[in-house]
Amino acid sequence: MLTRRQILLIAASGALLPYTGLAAREKRRQAARWIVVDRRNSLACESARGFQAALRRTGERFEVSDAVPLCRAELIVLPFAGTLPQRQVSQLRSQLASGCSVIFESGASFASHDEKLRQRMMWRQAFGIHADLPPSAPACPVGDPPDYVRYHWPADVQIRHFGEFFPVDISGAEEIAIYREGTVAIRKRIGGGELLFLSSPLGPMLAAEDHQAAELTAGMIQHSMSI
């Protein structure tokens, strides 16, 4: 018996086929969950490993790709994402419009000043998200105690801050995490879908087996099912 969601997935691929062997093969080819990773970036790969572990725990199939999928997806995770080509951005917007959940983890930490500016522009143009540059003083100077990003959705947890701090404007969105008084993660409805924008990386903490990071991500994945 096909669920409504499965029927929609098949329909979105171009043809509503009867539930034959061909349709089943088609369904297997089209994973509903994707991790889109820039394999040239070691930190993106580390973060992707963390998200892979989180998705594996759900027991659902997922695909790892270097490009935003063309077929309709339920969830797309972009770990430590840098500046995406325009075609990828359009595809991502199209996925959001048709009801996909996107977890977009900023890859601006450790980037050059010019690259930070490019990424901020992409966030604004692609998602309407405005973010400041990190404060000039490092958030965690060497010798300072570690500090935590405080998430209050979908779980009340604290995750070690990682990299640099990009304060995010919450206009038209809902704040889900703060770091030292500033918003660092939001959720925003775009079309029929939802974007979770994380300006402080979460994936490396997943890769480091932080229990609370795992709990938080499980909640995000669970939520993506309800969009």
Add this chain to the structure above:
Amino acid sequence: MKKSIGDNIIPKGMSFEQGLHLVKRAGYDGIEMWLGAQPWFQMKTSDAEARDLYRKIRDAGLLVSNVSNSLDWDENICARDPRVQQAAFRHIERQLETARMFETDAILVVAGVVTEENPYNEVYGRCRDALQMLGGKAASAKVKIGIENCNSEQRFLLSPREFSKFLDEVNSQWVGIHLDVGNIHDDGFAEQWIEITGPRITRIHLKDVLKHRGRCGNQSVYTNLFLGDNNWVAIHNALQKVKYDGWLIAEMESRYHYAADQQFFDTAVAMDRVISGRL
């Protein structure tokens, strides 16, 4: 979080009742009872005597945070000699029994002491097997066994990841870690131990440590809170992160040379600062 301090710090010449009175006046909520450390609480202490100790504790307005022991260093569950190992089982079982009498739900055990004669892999396997057995007894008593990290003294389970793996292998929800934030020395950072072992922490010992100083003669590497090298802001933040809301227990190895009672008061105030984060 609640504050406690061990009965083993009650100065010589002071009775148990006088010690309890001092602990209460200094602002603690409870007392840690050390089996084998003081004349009033030994293996030969009967059930009736133990109940009388608890009555005195309650009369003083205190609770028992946990039951520890000072016997593991001579009678350890990792011992090759089965008689010594059996003695270790007996005193741990007595801790479980008295914990129930004292209406607390945690005991402290030092599991494993690696020596030249008793090597690491032997100690590891013997401790794991012993704790799997003791975990069943702890479950029956509904009292958790907290394995203390005495890193440098034990030369065993030297990292939080290895400690967690060891607990995975013991595989009992009744066996966790009694974390001592002063015992980590140069081998790591207390806040990272808190983060990694968080949900498995049964109790926490507080003391400070002078890193880069090995034990020398009768000099201690341990010192009073805020005089050592622990990062107390980081420790406070990590406790908040893992939502630890249990007992903090002062364990002062270095004692005041004069005005011994003052150490109780100073330590209690310092613990309040750790709890509130006013650091």
